[in-house]
Amino acid sequence: MTALWLGIALLTLCAVAIVMLPVVRLRRQSAEANVDRKDLNIAIYEERVAELEEELAVANLDQESFAALKLELERNLLVDVSDTDTDTDTDTEVAAPQKVTLGAKVTACVLALLVSVMALSIYAKYGHQAELAMALDPSLAPQQAEGEMPTMEQAIAQLEARLEVEPENAEGWYMLANTYMGLEQFDKAVAGFANVLKYLPQDAQQYAGVSGQYAQALFFAKGGKMDAQIRQVIDQTLALEPLEITALGLLGIEAFEMGDYRTAMEYWLKALPNADGQPAESLRSGIRSARERLIEAGEEVAEIPELKQVELRLNVSLDQNLLAQVDPQQPVFIFARPVGGRMPLAAVRLTVADLPATVVLDDSLAMQPQSKLSSVDQVEVVARISTSGEPKPQAGDLMGVISPVAVQGQVDILDLSIDQIVE
Structure with missing residues (x-):
């Protein structure tokens, strides 16, 4: 990092030197004789204005600073020209040495300061200090063998390291917090989630x-x-999403x-409709445990429909007469939907090469949390080979259907054959 900051300092000095160069040049010119002071003042003014315009063009100056500095140059020009006219009664040239005015010195110093401050400010906001440090000193970067996963x-x-460079990266903080949760480093996970909420x-x-x-x-x-x-955090959360x-x-x-236990069941049953996969299984397990505790205590507890496991087992196959019309890599969409409906309640995706296959459709495969297989009494089960590769059915697709199928209490394995061509 020492080399980095030395480089920044060197570049800053170069920029300052460029800004101060006209002042040095003018001091040298002051020793020359037979110079028309009025023309020289105008030339200096035009040169300074050109420099200011260059600084404005590359965004080293904003419009307000540019206008202020240009106005200062104009005032200095008027003063100098006025002095020249006072001292000169004719059109003869005055061979007096030209001095660097105070205004010119102030202008140059202000420009030099602005260049330095703006450069450092821009780098602090948009620079990649951490990445550059690792590039300058590879020992600072995590080491791994070429071709190996970290x-x-x-x-x-x-x-x-990325979050040091991009502290407002909410997605990065979320990944880090979840990683620490998995490692059971909960204090670090707390800090990570706090940063997510800070920037999200x-x-x-x-x-x-x-x-x-x-x-x-x-917790x-x-x-x-x-x-x-x-x-307090829980109350704030439920105020946003009950x-x-x-x-x-x-x-x-x-x-x-x-x-x-009854209150615990109520909370978990309230959460269950929006849960999928492992979270849903954890909630069901908790509900069963609470219900068993109540029964052991002699309390009457009604049956809980949400605890009933609903699943449909299918043996999916392709009619041998249609084998020549398909490609092994074409997708096969297998799903259950309400009788007469269109939105799948549970779905899986295979390829023709996977057939024949045994498939289990259940609530864990729901397309939407509020639309599950267990939410209806009857469904139709569909298996469709998409010739276009898209989920949307098209003419020429191959399909098999079983309808209606009772959802509750289904224990038989259903044989679903793809034996139709969609017209």
Whole structure:
């Protein structure tokens, strides 16, 4: 880094020298005789104005500074010309040495200062100091063998170096915070999520979800204990999104640990419709545990439909008579949708080369959290080979359909054959 700053200092001095060059040049010219002072003053004025225009063109001066400095030059010119006219009664030339005026010196000094300050300000905002430092000194960069994937430590170090250069990168902070959550370094995860919330606009769609994750990181960082700070973050999160999964999950955990199993169930059931995959399974597991505790305590608990596992098992195959009409890499879209509807409730994507295949459709494959397989009583199951490669059906596609299929209590494996050509 010493070499970096020495280079910056050297370049700054060069810029200052260029600005001060006209002053030095004028001092040399002051020793020359037989010089027309009026013409010299005008020439100096024009030269300074040209320099100011160059500085304005390359954005080293803003318009306001340019106007102020030009006005100062004009005033100096008027004063000098007036003095010349007073001293000269005829058109004869005056062979008096030309002195550098105070205004000219001030102008040059102001320009030199502006060049230095503006250059450093621009570099501080847009420069890549950390990356340049690693380029100048490779030992500062995380080392890895050529062609190898970076280790977790190297990846974190690279991301942190990037965030030093781009501290307002909300996406980068989010990646770093989630990485630390996975490593169970919760204090660092808290700091990461705090930075995400600092730089992410509050009206962003992801803001409430990140706020819930921030509350979760605080909860784990404090040993799984709820306190006023965590509750405040949860309240702020739910004010933005009343159905935010993580915040509701934390309230359910708190209620469960306090022995209020029914309230815990209520929080988790409220969160469940928006959950998918592993979060949904975790919520269902918590609901089952709370329900079992209530039953063990002698309380009556009604059946909970959300706990019923809904899945359709399919054996998908292609009619042998249609084999010659398809390519092994063409996509196969397999999905269940409401009878007479168009939006899939669960879907998977294979290729012709994967057939025949056994496929399981369930709520984890929902296209939208509020539209799941378990939300309807009957569906039609479709398998379609897309000749265009697009999900939207077109003439010439190959398709197989089974309809209607009961969703609840389905235990048989359904045989779905692709045996039709879409007209």
